[in-house]
Amino acid sequence: DADVTQTPRNRITKTGKRIMLECSQTKGHDRMYWYRQDPGLGLRLIYYSFDVKDINKGEISDGYSVSRQAQAKFSLSLESAIPNQTALYFCATSASGREQFFGPGTRLTVL
Amino acid sequence: TQLLEQSPQFLSIQEGENLTVYCNSSSVFSSLQWYRQEPGEGPVLLVTVVTGGEVKKLKRLTFQFGDARKDSSLHITAAQPGDTGLYLCAARGSARQLTFGSGTQLTVLP
Numbered sequence: 723d724a725d726v727t728q729t730p731r732n733r734i735t736k737t738g739k740r741i742m743l744e745c746s747q748t749k750g751h752d753r754m755y756w757y758r759q760d761p762g763l764g765l766r767l768i769y770y771s772f773d774v775k776d777i778n779k780g781e782i783s784d785g786y787s788v789s790r791q792a793q794a795k796f797s798l799s800l801e802s803a804i805p806n807q808t809a810l811y812f813c814a815t816s817a818s819g820r821e822q823f824f825g826p827g828t829r830l831t832v833l
Numbered sequence: 834t835q836l837l838e839q840s841p842q843f844l845s846i847q848e849g850e851n852l853t854v855y856c857n858s859s860s861v862f863s864s865l866q867w868y869r870q871e872p873g874e875g876p877v878l879l880v881t882v883v884t885g886g887e888v889k890k891l892k893r894l895t896f897q898f899g900d901a902r903k904d905s906s907l908h909i910t911a912a913q914p915g916d917t918g919l920y921l922c923a924a925r926g927s928a929r930q931l932t933f934g935s936g937t938q939l940t941v942l943p
Contacts, residue, residue, distance in 0.1 A: 726875075755930075762842065764921060764935040765876070772929070780930065812875050821866070822923075822931065824875025 725749045726825040728813050734831045741800040743828050745813030754796040755822065756780075756788060759810040768811075771796055803832040836860075837922055837934035845940040849911055854937040856922035857904045863925050865898055865905045870919040870936075912941045 726747045735741055745754065752773050757765040757780075767780030769788040777788060785807060787799045800807055808831050814822040838857045846852055856865070864883040868876035880889050882898035882905065889896045893916075895908040909916055919938050923931040 757933075762935055764837075764839075765923075765933040767930055770930060778929075814875070820864075820881060821878045822876075824877070826873070827875055 724826070726813060726815055726823055728811075728825040728828050730828060731826065732829045734833065735803055736833050737804055739803050739832075741803050741830065743798045743811055743813075743830070745796045745798070745825055747794050747813075747815045747823075747825075749815055749817070749823060750793075751815040751817045751823075752793065753816045754790065755814040755816075756786075756796065756798045757812045757814065758782065758807075759812060759827075765812065768798065800830075800832075803830075805832045808832045837924055837932055839920075839922060839934035839937050841937060842935065843938050843940075845942065846912055848913055848941055848943050851908065851910050852912055852939070853906055853908045854920055854939070855904065855906050856924075856934050858924065859903065860924075861902050863902075865902075865925075866923045866931070867896055867905070867907055868921045868923060870921060871917075876919075876921055909939075912939075914941045914943050917941050 729744045755770045756768040759765050766782050768786050771777050771790045774790050789797050811828045813825040816822045840855050866881045867879045870876040880896045885900045885902045887898045893910045897906050919936045921936045922934045
């Protein structure tokens with residue numbers, strides 16, 4: 723079984739809809755991250771959390787919110803999706819801030 | 834924001850050729866990582882370098898961290914189709930997070 727899982731794997735939605743992407747991990751790591759990936763721009767950090775009570779904005783947090791429901795779960799919400807949020811979204815975890823372990827990604831399309 | 838520039842952005846070569854990709858910045862980093870990402874998957878860590886001038890080898894892959902800890906290179910010897918993927922460098926500066934480069938998309942043709 724995968725250590726870091728993301729649901730859904732693919733999602734198509736319309737402008738203005740609320741969307742939640744979920745991430746679960748069985749690695750027992752404290753640190754969790756959400757990134758978006760766009761062609762030619764690499765991975766950009768949206769939010770990160772170092773424990774359940776520690777939530778931090780990343781480079782591109784506008785238009786997004788997160789919830790750390792438990793050590794193993796970190797969800798990303800788009801309150802009102804817009805087309806330029808069409809991207810590949812990755813969740814990642816780490817134990818010590820060194821190696822990050824990534825989920826398989828969620829491909830989100832906003833029409 | 835610390836910026837990492839990777840070059841080239843795209844590289845297409847024949848099986849058996851050698852290649853080098855680069856990761857450069859004007860900032861000094863405490864450590865630098867290289868990841869490889871295959872289609873439909875998340876990035877996977879290949880190596881971490883922490884000391885200026887450090888060289889690490891992983892089979893046919895050789896990684897070097899610049900003496901001033903501002904740049905790094907990845908050299909692949911005798912590339913194989915299985916080396917195809919997106920190669921990302923990522924660096925940690927003073928912040929509690931990694932900054933990723935935009936990546937080099939490598940295609941190795943059989």
